[in-house]
Amino acid sequence: MKKYIEVYEKIRNMIISGEIKSGDKIPSIRRASEYFGVSITTVQNAYFELCADGYLIAVDKSGYYASDIMNKAEDIAEPENTGKPIKYDLTGTADESSFDFTLWQRYIKSALRQTQRMGTYSEPEGEYDLRSAISDYIKQKRNIIASPQRIIIGAGVGALMQVLASLLKERHTVSFPDGSFEQGIGIFSDYGYKVHTRFKDAEIIYVSPSHMTKWGDVMPIKRRLELIEYSKKNDSLVIEDDYESEFLYNSKPTPSLYTLGKNNIVYIGSFSAMLLPGIRISFMILNDELLTIYNSKRKLYSQTASKTEQIALGAYIRDGHLAYRTRKIRRLYTAKTRQLAEYLSKEIKGAETDIGENALQIILSCEFHGSPEVFEKNGIRLYIKEIKNNRITLVISPTGVEQKELYNCALTIKKSIGQ
């Protein structure tokens, strides 16, 4: 074990056990280095981590104090995260500072005022007003015609895949583009389906045309048309997860498969990326065949998405806030992506940067001699697409980083690359 982690754990355990109490002053770095018999740098690193994890508080010109983290279990992060704090998560989380919490709160408050609705159990399909708002919204934004009756709400794509796996029992084979959507694959295997990768003769084909891989590749219109043609001929069902289609702003937005070939497509859309990851509401559009099955067994399903949030989101969409927010974060994310790409090109010798079609992401390619763990160690989380012939290709999504932090983020990446 690294020395500084040893020191980190000793102090953390003293705080957890109550040996050090909230507000207690912690020995200075020099005194602690003598006491533990380690270098100043080791103690500095340990204290830095303890502050980052909320156990210590650094007070300017005074020293370090134990925080009140143990008194308010409410604020403890998931235990998994306490070890290594991630300073820059570049795998695509949303920028929460751009979200208007006060506005959202107003909608939540108004939803909670509908006391009678809150006092009854939900219909399995989800709240009618949200489904109706979605119906109008996707007509405008994605040119998709679907009545609210066809729209089923769920708490995330996983919850909808559960319903689908149970509706599609007549079919037995399912194909995913690759192994990255572990949850979807897990659900279909659990239900007894044979799961394949890129198997075009499967009876169910899951695709995510606007975000085909985690590197953000987009399915070209030609392949979309081929897929629809082929699935029609084969009578296979296509699940179109229209994940992040709102971010395709480099190119003209590609028509959804659903618009191109309605009958054998189940369309899935999500709001987490447009609102906040903490708000998990997704929807799907069923075709006639599946809608009939759904209606015949609808009593077997129950709605997972929060009623309050559904009512709030319905009104939020109706009042035009979703459309407004989409435009706003598009601008914001474009600006960030361009800015970071610029910094990276300037800072990193021999760097080639490329902004993907799905403009949330930068593809960075440069010389590299280290090991991939160095990124995690420096508090950077990103996708490593490839390391070959001493060159590394990284996929970087700066969406969740604050704008003023972008330059530091570039420097940390530079450091990780070993320049």
Added chain:
Amino acid sequence: MKKYIEVYEKIRNMIISGEIKSGDKIPSIRRASEYFGVSITTVQNAYFELCADGYLIAVDKSGYYASDIMNKAEDIAEPENTGKPIKYDLTGTADESSFDFTLWQRYIKSALRQTQRMGTYSEPEGEYDLRSAISDYIKQKRNIIASPQRIIIGAGVGALMQVLASLLKERHTVSFPDGSFEQGIGIFSDYGYKVHTRFKDAEIIYVSPSHMTKWGDVMPIKRRLELIEYSKKNDSLVIEDDYESEFLYNSKPTPSLYTLGKNNIVYIGSFSAMLLPGIRISFMILNDELLTIYNSKRKLYSQTASKTEQIALGAYIRDGHLAYRTRKIRRLYTAKTRQLAEYLSKEIKGAETDIGENALQIILSCEFHGSPEVFEKNGIRLYIKEIKNNRITLVISPTGVEQKELYNCALTIKKSIGQ
């Protein structure tokens, strides 16, 4: 396209576009059939669908009218409900007038203030602070010792059963007490389990000891001990859905199966009945075997319960509001149940009323010559347990009815019974 769908869409579009306005009389079926040049049946089908979807309202002996669906998109109830308004729902919904919405709103608001947490995806198990609050709460209230690490949150019992069905794959047979828990049965069948009723040699046994049937029977302690003994000998797993155990206030609360024989029990608890049906948060406690499986595939699950509501509920429980509310609604529901039982005994000739062990419910038995539909027609929804030899047994739960309405409710039941 089917002919009647064409007619359906034409009329719907006229309503949406405002060509037909709310309250307008729609041509009779015969006139419309002439106008559109289609058969009477086609128009009948189209009108039927338009009524079902809430666009038209059929008025007895007068004809069809455009509804006000377009004027109050926010207030539309589920389309299923627009036809027959239920005046008294006596099947066990909660009394929303007793719920302190302002207080709950304060907790929701404070949860939304934790902007950083809202900006990240959830851990599949659910929010740590809620799991920790539940761990303390069930220790106090149900004498159950379970660390937060064992506790998994889900949006309702259904969502948890999905996870269980996927964790228990080593087992193949499951037993339910009867057919009433359709959702649970549906999930396990969909996953390929063999589902039985009251089959004590099943590898998985689902029971709801505090609410064994929808009539609210409670499992006596002797049978609980036998079940545990038997399941241990057989190495079967018992799913204990501790549904409404908080309402067992007539008798001393029976210890949970989990307290009696921990190792082969999965305990499930829910908050919907204690808070509001509109807030769907349930939890389960996994044993060592299942926890190990869960942890090995945790990436395949995603949390369904709302993050905001989880954070709010964690703090709400910590601050003692759940315990307080439980006592409060216990008093309220006891008072209502007693009062309605009294009215019924007085109003209905030859009535025998009995307040069940699960004191949410009244069992009413009296003479009856009509058909069961008469209750629905009079705007009453309740459980009909039995009709035999011109006697009917009803299960009535007055929890959702306002206190000042109880007498009218008794009169409506009296009328339905034909007195």
